[in-house]
Amino acid sequence: MIPYGRQDIQQQDIEAVLEVLRSDFLTQGPVVPRFEKAVAEKTGARHALAVNSATSALHMACLALGLGEGDWLWTSPITFVASANCGLYCGASVDFVDIDPRTYNLCPKALEAKMEQAEQEGRLPKVVVAVHLCGQPCDMAAIHALSQRYGFRIIEDASHAIGGKYQGEYIGSGRYSDITVFSFHPVKIITTAEGGMALTNDDALASRMNLLRSHGVTRDPTLMTHEADGPWYYQQVDLGFNYRMTELQAALGVSQLERLDDYVAHRHALAVRYDDRMANLPVTTPWQHPESYSGRHLYVIRLNLERIAASHREVFEALRVQGIGVNLHYIPVHTQPYYQKLGFQLGDFPESERYYAEAISLPLFPTLSEAEQDAVVIALEKALQSP
Structure with a gap:
């Protein structure tokens, strides 16, 4: 059987993972930040936060943008269910915008028409998830122009699209969106076995997502509500999750990114x-x-x-x-x-x-x-x- 997709694991990938296995850290060590820095530098994003799946990245991106009960998230019907489910996880309502028959991506003209109607009905979306189906980017300039008119935030679901470019810039640069999400599932362009990443140029969004991926717990004195009791001290300042990526996954990602x-x-x-x-x-x-x-x-x-x-x-x-x-x-x-x-x-x-x-x-x-x-x-x- 010739599969529709398959990972490419080379000796350098194996050696990178073995190096971590021989090290002191299997999780929360130096390799995850190294992977994040490499992806940020590659794409031109200010911040990159590695997590255990693209679904986790979508969820925490929605939360960081303040999506919640009474809000709407819109996305394309032609996508994996996670692009829509992330809105439901936050208690928001979900709706869809039909695709462009040529690109199969969310259609900007259909989006504009739906925005006009939603404005009249008082149900404009808070977040639009633009899915780069098959790796081809959406018309992000047009979607961004609509966001300026109607006030919604933009997540690029670029799970298919790392290494692609839009208007000459790597996808993930964030020129036309608030947050971009990548997937590193085995059938994707590069893999960390399972894994994902959220990229943003917004310091506040990056700080919030950093908290959300690790239980909402921090040791940063600037985020604590009062002075630490001692060097052991930490505080939970938000309701977060365990969405962290392991060192093993990040090592594989660093190696794969080179290709x-x-x-x-x-x-x-x-x-x-x-x-x-x-x-x-x-x-x-x-x-x-x-x-x-x-x-x-x-x-x-x-x-x-x-x-x-x-x-x-x-x-x-x-x-x-x-x-x-x-x-x-x-x-x-x-x-x-x-x-x-x-x-x-x-x-x-x-x-x-x-x-x-x-x-x-x-x-x-x-x-x-x-x-x-x-x-x-x-x-x-x-x-x-x-x-």
């Missing part, structure tokens, strides 16, 4: 090769914005179903039978049973539902060989001719 640009460049080369080999097939290959540089986490095709005899499911299953580990990113969040119970219905976001009816994620990862890639295309050609 980030090479990984992304190779993903681009593989994607271009896919484009060429599928040019005459009844599928739509991923469009790339000329002013952006995608992280290329996923390679999603859309089936031109009116031109083939097989159904979406038949093509998907035929690929799996041939040993191609395709996947589908993502089932629209508003169609999930939990969100249906919140009042969402089929038909609420038609462009997202059309995408779901046609999308298939093909294998794309750094160690994918040209022979394996050719096998994927041959299998797709056969699948398109089934049943």
Whole structure:
């Protein structure tokens, strides 16, 4: 089986982790700050805070922005559920904005129209989570311009996008957002096994997230409510969580980060090769914005179903039978049973539902060989001719 995604672990990664295992610190040592500093320097962000998952990063980002009961969080329906769940964790309500049919990202025009209506109804969002699907950045300048008009805060869910660029700057620079979140899950562009990171240029947001990731506990005298009783002293000054990243994970991240640009460049080369080999097939290959540089986490095709005899499911299953580990990113969040119970219905976001009816994620990862890639295309050609 050729998987849709796979980590690339090299000897230098193994040695980096072994070095930590032989050290005095397995957690809360010097390697996590080293990883944070390296990512901040790479992206140009002022602060980077490593955590145990991107979901944790999204949660504490929402809390740091003051999201709570009575507030609204908006995001795209085409994302993993965590991009929406983070709002519910805070007691806020969640709504969605339909996608752009070309980029599959949150559509700025749909966002503007929904903002105009929400302003009339008195239910403007406090936070908008802009998801960079497949690694291609959203139109952040347009979203930011709307935030200036309507007063919402912006989280970039860049779980797919580390190493990508927007307007010539690395994603994570924070030019058009309050907080950016990365994921380091094994199928992502670089991995720490599990892990995530929140980046911001705002000192106050960084301080709040730093507290939230470690139980709301501090030894910083400037954050305490009264003088310390002794050198052992700490105070809980906020209600936080145990969202910390381990030294082992950070060591792996530091090592992987050294190959980030090479990984992304190779993903681009593989994607271009896919484009060429599928040019005459009844599928739509991923469009790339000329002013952006995608992280290329996923390679999603859309089936031109009116031109083939097989159904979406038949093509998907035929690929799996041939040993191609395709996947589908993502089932629209508003169609999930939990969100249906919140009042969402089929038909609420038609462009997202059309995408779901046609999308298939093909294998794309750094160690994918040209022979394996050719096998994927041959299998797709056969699948398109089934049943």
